[in-house]
Structures are given as structure tokens and as C-alpha cells.
Amino acid sequence: MRTDTADVERPATAPTFQHIGIGRRLKNHTATGLFTVSFLVAVVPLLWVLYTLLSRGLVPMLSADWWSHSFYGLLPNDFGGGIYHALVGTIEQSFVAAVISVPLGVTVGVFLIEYGKDSRLASTATFMVDILSGLPSIVAGLFVYALWITTFGFPKSGFAVALSLVLLMLPLVVRTTETMLRIVPDDLREASYALGVPKWKTILKVVLPTSLSGILTGVMLGLARIMGETAPLLILVGYARSINFNLFSGPMASLPLTIYTERKTPTEAGDARMWGAALTLVLVIMLINLLATLISRLFAVKTK
Amino acid sequence: MTDSTKSERHPADAEPGAAAAPSGPQDPKTPAEPRSDSKVVRIGDRVFHSVATGSGVFVIALIAAIGLFLLIRAIPSLQANEVSFLFSREWQAGDPDNLRFGIIDLAWITVASSLVALVLAMPTAFGISLFLTQYAPRSLARPFAYVVDLLAAVPSVIYGLWGFLVLTPVISPVAVWLNTNLGWIPLFADGNIPVGTGSNVFVAGIVLAVMILPIITGVTREVFERTPTVQIEGALALGATKWEVVRTTVWPFGRNGFIGGSMLGLGRALGETVALTVILSATQEAPSYSIFDAGATFASKIALGSAEFNNNMTVGAYISAGLVLFVTTFAVNALARWIEGRSGKGKE
Amino acid sequence: MAKRLDIQDLNLHYGKFHAVQDVSLQVHARGVTAFIGPSGCGKSTVLRALNRMHEVIAGARVEGKVLLDGEDVYASNVDPVQVRRTIGMVFQRANPFPTMSIRDNVVAGLKLAGEKNKKHLDEVAERSLRSANLWEEVKDRLNKPGGSLSGGQQQRLCIARAVAVQPDVLLMDEPCSALDPISTLAIEDLIAELKKDYTIVIVTHNMQQAARVSDQTAFFNLRAVGEPGQLVEIEETGKIFSNPNQKATEDYISGRFG
Numbered sequence: 001m002r003t004d005t006a007d008v009e010r011p012a013t014a015p016t017f018q019h020i021g022i023g024r025r026l027k028n029h030t031a032t033g034l035f036t037v038s039f040l041v042a043v044v045p046l047l048w049v050l051y052t053l054l055s056r057g058l059v060p061m062l063s064a065d066w067w068s069h070s071f072y073g074l075l076p077n078d079f080g081g082g083i084y085h086a087l088v089g090t091i092e093q094s095f096v097a098a099v100i101s102v103p104l105g106v107t108v109g110v111f112l113i114e115y116g117k118d119s120r121l122a123s124t125a126t127f128m129v130d131i132l133s134g135l136p137s138i139v140a141g142l143f144v145y146a147l148w149i150t151t152f153g154f155p156k157s158g159f160a161v162a163l164s165l166v167l168l169m170l171p172l173v174v175r176t177t178e179t180m181l182r183i184v185p186d187d188l189r190e191a192s193y194a195l196g197v198p199k200w201k202t203i204l205k206v207v208l209p210t211s212l213s214g215i216l217t218g219v220m221l222g223l224a225r226i227m228g229e230t231a232p233l234l235i236l237v238g239y240a241r242s243i244n245f246n247l248f249s250g251p252m253a254s255l256p257l258t259i260y261t262e263r264k265t266p267t268e269a270g271d272a273r274m275w276g277a278a279l280t281l282v283l284v285i286m287l288i289n290l291l292a293t294l295i296s297r298l299f300a301v302k303t304k
Numbered sequence: 305m306t307d308s309t310k311s312e313r314h315p316a317d318a319e320p321g322a323a324a325a326p327s328g329p330q331d332p333k334t335p336a337e338p339r340s341d342s343k344v345v346r347i348g349d350r351v352f353h354s355v356a357t358g359s360g361v362f363v364i365a366l367i368a369a370i371g372l373f374l375l376i377r378a379i380p381s382l383q384a385n386e387v388s389f390l391f392s393r394e395w396q397a398g399d400p401d402n403l404r405f406g407i408i409d410l411a412w413i414t415v416a417s418s419l420v421a422l423v424l425a426m427p428t429a430f431g432i433s434l435f436l437t438q439y440a441p442r443s444l445a446r447p448f449a450y451v452v453d454l455l456a457a458v459p460s461v462i463y464g465l466w467g468f469l470v471l472t473p474v475i476s477p478v479a480v481w482l483n484t485n486l487g488w489i490p491l492f493a494d495g496n497i498p499v500g501t502g503s504n505v506f507v508a509g510i511v512l513a514v515m516i517l518p519i520i521t522g523v524t525r526e527v528f529e530r531t532p533t534v535q536i537e538g539a540l541a542l543g544a545t546k547w548e549v550v551r552t553t554v555w556p557f558g559r560n561g562f563i564g565g566s567m568l569g570l571g572r573a574l575g576e577t578v579a580l581t582v583i584l585s586a587t588q589e590a591p592s593y594s595i596f597d598a599g600a601t602f603a604s605k606i607a608l609g610s611a612e613f614n615n616n617m618t619v620g621a622y623i624s625a626g627l628v629l630f631v632t633t634f635a636v637n638a639l640a641r642w643i644e645g646r647s648g649k650g651k652e
Numbered sequence: 653m654a655k656r657l658d659i660q661d662l663n664l665h666y667g668k669f670h671a672v673q674d675v676s677l678q679v680h681a682r683g684v685t686a687f688i689g690p691s692g693c694g695k696s697t698v699l700r701a702l703n704r705m706h707e708v709i710a711g712a713r714v715e716g717k718v719l720l721d722g723e724d725v726y727a728s729n730v731d732p733v734q735v736r737r738t739i740g741m742v743f744q745r746a747n748p749f750p751t752m753s754i755r756d757n758v759v760a761g762l763k764l765a766g767e768k769n770k771k772h773l774d775e776v777a778e779r780s781l782r783s784a785n786l787w788e789e790v791k792d793r794l795n796k797p798g799g800s801l802s803g804g805q806q807q808r809l810c811i812a813r814a815v816a817v818q819p820d821v822l823l824m825d826e827p828c829s830a831l832d833p834i835s836t837l838a839i840e841d842l843i844a845e846l847k848k849d850y851t852i853v854i855v856t857h858n859m860q861q862a863a864r865v866s867d868q869t870a871f872f873n874l875r876a877v878g879e880p881g882q883l884v885e886i887e888e889t890g891k892i893f894s895n896p897n898q899k900a901t902e903d904y905i906s907g908r909f910g
């Protein structure tokens with residue numbers, strides 16, 4: 001921005017385009033370089049983690065028993081076994097969490113966009129949803145422990161885990177619902193009102209169907225996110241190496257808990273189990289992400 | 305209005321198809337009721353409105369309940385505590401009749417690892433956000449942003465394993481070098497475990513930095529993207545270089561968003577549990593002020609303590625720590641949202 | 653079934669902003685009333701007040717009376733949903749429901765009110781589409797989404813949707829402003845057709861259109877920016893365009909035609 005050259009040094013005939021000072025150019029190039037590098041810096045750990053998972057977790061996963069057996073009865077040095085018990089736990093726990101948090105979260109989203117608008121209550125609720133989305137998962141676990149186990153006297157169980165996952169998934173569902181409802185044009189609501197359709201039916205039959213695809217996608221992404229949660233599991237349920245379908249009693253495995261627990265088996269077989277479970281978890285998460293993309297295509301509002 | 309008038313007034317709902325009948329939906333008008341200030345609200349609308357409002361109230365009550373239940377469970381243990389909760393460096397919570405627990409060391413390790421993470425992640429996230437919004441080719445910006453978001457999809461337990469088993473051996477030489485050459489700075493002095501083992505705040509901070517990178521980037525990128533095009537074009541038309549455009553328009557506009565996003569990242573780092581449980585080795589010796597110390601954060605202490613959750617007093621001690629963590633993250637998040645909300649409204 | 657509308661001392665507000673002041677006029681049954689006037693003078697606002705769409709906007713307020721065949725639509729015991737069912741509306745921008753097929757769009761009002769009889773719905777769909785002059789164009793693709801039609805077709809779909817619930821009055825806010833001349837003519841023909849059965853109020857910026865389709869015309873104006881809009885006069889369309897009572901009306905019309 002500053003002109004370095006004094007008037008006398010200017011060539012007699014000015015160049016067609018004004019010159020850019022070397023200092024400015026250098027700064028510009030340095031900035032460009034630094035910003036590009038910082039992006040690469042972010043890519044490195046991602047690829048590194050993925051490479052680690054593949055190189056260490058793929059072999060155990062390739063065994064035939066992996067998807068159909070548990071780790072039941074394996075000694076520390078025994079290779080083999082499978083992840084079925086943990087898959088069951090992960091799927092059951094996150095499914096129940098979704099079943100509770102989706103209707104609740106969508107309703108909160110509807111309240112914030114369709115009813116609350118700029119009311120005091122709505123802005124307080126929005127703030128609380130923000131706080132909830134920053135809630136450390138261990139605190140969610142402690143709260144469920146304090147409420148469900150200490151106060152109500154229920155035993156540790158997969159269901160207690162599901163309850164803590166509800167706390168973590170709820171803000172995600174609310175946020176997606178809010179975003180998706182916000183982009184539904186008011187035109188559609190007005191068209192519906194003008195037909196003499198009451199507000200609640202307008203929301204249920206016109207507004208929500210229009211944003212269905214987006215909400216479903218967000219729900220799937222939320223599901224993927226809670227499946228990897230480990231902290232609440234450590235305090236809310238015991239680990240079982242056998243298959244337990246019962247959410248309400250007994251220890252129950254899940255993928256993150258399996259990884260965490262098998263870490264403590266200081267043998268090669270234990271390592272294989274741990275990395276196998278880790279790769280499985282990431283694959284499940286990726287699968288669900290993929291499903292989310294698919295759903296957003298499948299349920300998208302059709303124009304043809 | 306009464307229910308009887310309601311059903312009278314809504315033939316369309318009561319009897320499907322009435323609207324299409326040639327007579328139309330008009331019912332014989334009853335004389336206006338005297339209570340003229342009460343508006344007509346349909347039952348469906350009233351129910352729906354109540355349920356929606358109720359859910360809003362529920363969310364607020366939920367946060368209150370979290371604080372309340374943690375507090376109720378913490379108080380007996382805090383009362384039975386034999387040492388100062390805030391300033392003691394002891395943590396003996398296993399014996400309900402002799403509770404000795406203080407959080408000062410937990411607070412230090414928590415803050416130290418989060419700060420290391422911020423120092424590393426903030427400049428990187430800033431660079432990434434600028435790269436994605438201003439520098440990357442338009443067609444690649446989206447997939448690139450998706451790659452950064454993928455970092456958030458990796459579960460923290462996996463980051464823990466990676467940090468502990470894979471990253472540590474690679475990064476240890478850096479730690480050793482810092483320690484030998486800059487060891488006179490207390491921050492890089494010898495810690496309570498050998499510098500080379502890597503189960504320390506330094507490695508924990510690096511892993512946390514990777515974990516909060518997508519959070520900070522996500523918020524910052526979004527704010528940078530919203531920089532008004534007129535401002536950018538105005539600067540370009542004055543002959544500004546790209547960097548000058550960034551400095552004069554994008555940065556002033558998005559600064560608050562960047563700071564708010566970093567605070568959100570901080571909130572996440574403060575509460576991160578499993579990765580740190582895996583990485584930080586539990587030590588007997590209390591930490592000093594070096595980043596090569598090991599120890600436990602609030603969250604990792606609670607996770608490790610879950611093995612001794614067998615009586616309410618012991619649990620209460622851990623819940624006390626959890627309460628402090630809850631209040632801290634609450635404050636940090638609230639501040640983050642407040643700052644973020646002010647983005648683009650700065651003076652410049 | 654067409655009904656008369658009496659508007660008495662209507663004052664309309666958006667929060668603190670007084671948008672329309674002291675409007676009184678009569679809309680005759682089985683006729684077309686056009687609202688004309690410069691942008692921002694409150695035509696849409698008045699129109700939306702007639703079927704209580706005004707109150708959908710947060711902070712909006714209404715004073716005065718709107719009588720439908722003598723019954724105040726703002727009476728405390730009247731349900732706005734019922735009013736909108738009786739007084740239908742077509743918007744400036746076509747807004748078919750994107751998740752519904754063409755057929756479902758047309759019968760949306762009935763279906764959402766609980767009508768399930770498929771045969772009856774099909775009949776209504778055909779009848780409404782025919783009366784909107786759209787049947788021939790879409791009869792082979794009734795199950796395609798409403799958004800797959802052209803702009804002009806979408807607007808006629810919206811008209812079909814509005815007439816499907818058999819309202820007594822039809823309000824149209826610049827229904828042709830986004831359309832090409834051919835679609836515009838199609839809709840003008842449609843209006844001429846519909847006025848046999850309906851009371852129609854149409855807002856338009858197009859003087860020729862007002863002259864062609866309406867029986868009486870109301871001219872609205874603003875005294876100054878920030879001031880509320882007012883009704884200047886309402887007269888038979890022929891008189892307004894040849895020999896208006898007010899100077900302001902003449903200026904506006906001749907300015908446009910000029």
C-alpha cells in the first residue's frame with residue numbers, strides 16, 4: 001500500500017501497470033505458503049491415524065469369526081474370537097439413545113423455530129442447547145450415575161449408557177432440526193395457512209416433510225458421533241467379553257469399551273483385539289456417514 | 305371459549321369433506337360471545353404449542369438438573385473431606401471414612417494440557433480456515449473442508465491409542481531436545497516422569513490439538529465465509545494483495561468468530577476424557593510446572609476412579625471434581641457463544 | 653357462495669410501524685376488485701388483512717373491521733383457520749408444496765382437513781385443475797412433484813389448490829408478476845372465468861391488467877415515505893381509468909401510461 005520509490009527514481013515513461021513492492025509481494029507469498037501448509041498439517045494426523053488403524057487392525061478383522069463371535073473364553077495369548085458382542089452393545093445402546101433423543105430434539109427444534117421465535121424462553125433454551133453441546137461426556141456419565149444409579153438405585157447397565165448418550169445426541173438433533181426448519185421458506189407455511197390449515201398441521205404435514213431429508217442426515221451424523229463415545233461407558237456399565245443382548249442388566253460390551261479394556265491385555269493377541277475393534281469402530285462410523293449421504297439423496301425433495 | 309362452542313365452530317375438522325360441500329365451511333354464526341378478548345385457539349394447536357414449549361422448558365430444566373444432582377451428590381463428600389478441596393494436592397477417595405481429596409493438581413494438568421492444545425491448534429486452525437475460504441480453489445474447498453471435518457469423526461479413544469502408541473515414539477526426540485536446550489525455562493524443565501516416555505502433558509496437548517482442530521476450524525471457516533463480498537471486492541479494487549485483503553477485511557470481520565471458536569475448542573479440550581486417560585500415566589509424585597509432567601485431568605481422574613465407585617461418599621468425591629469441570633465448561637462455552645455472537649459486529 | 657366484503661376503518665401495523673391508515677371500502681360479490689398503487693403503499697398488507705394472514709407475522713396488529721357478508725372476521729369467537737378456509741389466497745410467487753405430487757398439491761387443503769375418500773379427492777383434483785385451465789397439461793403426470801411444472805403452470809396449480817377448498821373469496825397478490833405474457837393471459841382468462849363463482853380481489857402493478865380484468869379499482873397511495881399508506885379512491889374501473897375523481901389517481905395512471 002505504500003509507495004517505496006521516490007518520484008525521481010521513476011522511469012520517464014510509466015509502465016503499463018503499476019509495480020507492486022517486493023515487500024508486499026513477499027508477505028503475500030509467505031502468507032499463502034503458511035496457510036497452505038497449515039491445511040497439510042491437518043491432513044497428516046488424519047492419514048496417519050487411518051494408516052495405523054488399517055495396518056494394525058485389518059488382520060484380526062479378516063478372520064471368519066470376527067463378525068460372528070465374541071471374545072468369550074479367550075486367554076490373554078489366544079488369537080481369534082470376534083467383535084459380535086461389542087457390535088450388539090454399540091448398536092443397541094446408540095439405537096435406544098436415538099429413539100429417545102430424536103423425537104425430543106425435533107420437538108425442541110420445532111419449538112425454537114416455529115413457536116419460540118424471539119421469546120425469552122426460546123433464547124434461554126437455545127443457550128442451554130449450546131451448553132449441552134459443550135457438555136463433557138464424562139459429566140454426562142456422572143449425571144446419569146448420580147440420577148439413575150445413586151438416586152433411583154438402578155444397577156449399572158447398557159440402558160444407563162444409552163441415557164447418557166441421549167444427553168450428548170440431543171443438542172445435535174436440535175441443531176440440525178433448527179437449521180433445516182430455518183431454510184423452509186415462509187412461503188410454504190403461508191400457502192398452507194391460506195388454505196385454512198391450522199398451524200400444527202402445517203408443521204406436521206408441510207414443514208417437517210420438507211426438511212425430513214436434512215433432519216435424517218443430521219440424525220445419522222449424530223448417531224455416528226455418539227457411537228464413539230467412551231467416557232460415560234467407563235462409569236455406567238461393566239465390560240463383558242460374552243454376548244449380552246439385555247440392555248437392562250449385566251455388563252455389556254460395546255466397541256469403544258472393548259478397545260479401552262483390551263488395551264490392558266499386554267500381549268500381542270490383546271493388541272490385535274484392540275486394533276481390530278478400533279478399525280471396526282471407525283468402519284461402522286464411516287458406514288453410518290455414508291448412509292447419511294445416501295439418505296440425504298434418497299429423501300431429498302424431488303423436483304423431477 | 306368452551307369446548308361445546310369449539311366443536312360447533314370447526315365442522316371442517318369434525319366431518320371430513322365438509323369443506324368441499326357446496327355450502328362451504330361456514331356454520332351458522334352464533335352471536336359473538338361476551339368474553340370478547342379471548343382468542344380462538346384450536347385444540348390441536350394448543351396441544352402442539354404446549355408440547356413444543358414443554359420441550360423447551362425441559363432442555364432448560366435438564367441443565368439445571370445436571371448442576372443440581374451433581375451438587376446434591378457432592379455436598380456430603382465435600383463436608384466429610386479432611387483436606388482443602390480447592391488447594392490440597394492429595395487424592396485419597398477410596399476410604400469413605402477418611403476422604404482426602406483436593407483438585408489443585410487436577411486443575412493444573414487440565415489447564416496445562418488444554419493450553420498446549422490451544423497454542424498449537426489456534427494458529428493452525430486460523431491458517432486452515434483462511435486456506436479453505438480464501439485460497440483453495442473453489443471446486444476443492446468443499447472436499448478439503450470435509451477432510452478436516454473427518455478429524456472430528458475419529459473417536460477419542462482411538463486418538464488416545466494413536467497418541468500413546470504411535471505418536472509418542474516419533475515426537476519424543478522433540479521433547480528431549482526442548483528439555484535439554486530450553487530446560488532452564490520452568491515450562492520445559494524435567495517433569496515427574498522421564499521426558500522420553502511421553503505420557504506427559506506435552507503429548508496430551510498435541511493430541512488434544514488435533515482433536516479440537518476441526519471444532520475451531522468449523523466455526524472460524526463459517527465466519528470467514530460470511531465476510532461481505534463488497535468489502536473484499538472493495539479492497540481488491542484498491543489494488544490490495546490477497547494477504548492485504550485478508551488483513552483488512554476478512555480478519556477484522558471474523559476475529560470474534562475465531563476467538564469464540566477457539567473458546568469452544570478449549571471447552572472441548574478441558575472435558576476430554578478417554579484420550580487423556582490413555583496417554584497420561586498416573587504418577588505417585590505430584591506435578592510441578594513443566595509440560596513434561598504427568599498426572600491426571602479432572603476428566604481422566606474421574607474415568608480412572610470409576611473402578612472405586614462402590615460407595616456414595618467415594619463417588620461424591622469424584623462428582624465434586626465433575627461439578628467443577630461442569631461449571632468450568634459451562635462458563636467457557638457461554639463465553640465462547642457470547643464472543644462468537646458478536647462476530648462481524650466489531651468496530652472495524 | 654360468493655360473498656361481499658366490507659372493510660371499515662382498517663388500520664394495520666407492523667410492530668411500531670403504522671403501515672396502512674383508515675381504509676374503508678366494499679368488495680362486491682361476484683366481481684373483481686383490483687388494488688393498484690405505488691410500491692410500499694400497503695396493497696399486500698390490506699389484502700393479507702382480509703383473510704387474517706396479516707397476524708401470522710410477528711408483531712403485526714390489526715384495528716378496524718372486515719365484514720364478510722356482515723360477519724366480522726376479526727370477531728373474538730372466529731377462528732382464523734376458518735376465515736382462511738372461506739377466503740382463499742394466491743401469492744405473488746408460486747409456492748407449491750415441494751414434497752407433494754401435483755394431485756396432492758391440489759387437494760392439500762382437503763387432505764390436511766382430514767378428507768380421505770380417494771374418489772372424492774380425485775374428483776376435486778380434476779375439477780379444480782380444469783377450472784384453473786391446467787388439467788389438459790398435467791393430467792398425464794398427476795403424480796409428479798409440484799415443483800416439476802413451469803412457473804406459469806405452478807401458479808395455476810396454486811390457483812387450483814386455492815379453489816379446491818371452495819372458498820367464497822379469492823385474494824390474489826400480483827399473481828402474474830413472475831410470469832411471461834402468455835401465462836399471464838391464461839391467468840387473466842381464468843380470472844374472468846372464476847368471477848362467475850367467486851369474489852376476487854387482485855393486487856397488480858399492471859394497469860392494463862387491472863383495466864382488463866377488474867370491475868372496480870381501488871387506488872392506494874403514500875403521502876410520503878415512512879407515512880402510512882391510504883386509500884385514495886375506489887371506483888368503477890372504467891371511470892378510474894378514464895376520469896378519476898382525484899388528481900393523485902390521474903397522475904399515477906397517466907404517469908404509468910404516459
Ligand SMILES: Nc1ncnc2c1ncn2[C@@H]1O[C@H](COP(=O)(O)OP(=O)(O)OP(=O)(O)O)[C@@H](O)[C@H]1O
Pocket residue numbers: 666669671689690691692693694695696697698709881
Ligand atoms: N413483514 C413486514 N414487517 C415490517 N414491515 C413490513 C412488512 N411487510 C411490509 N412492510 C412494510 O409495510 C409497508 C407496506 O408494504 P406492502 O408489502 O403492503 O406494500 P405493497 O403495496 O404491497 O408494495 P409492492 O407493490 O411493492 O408489493 C411497506 O412500508 C413495507 O416496508
Ligand SMILES: [Mg+2]
Pocket residue numbers: 695696697825
Ligand atoms: Mg405487495
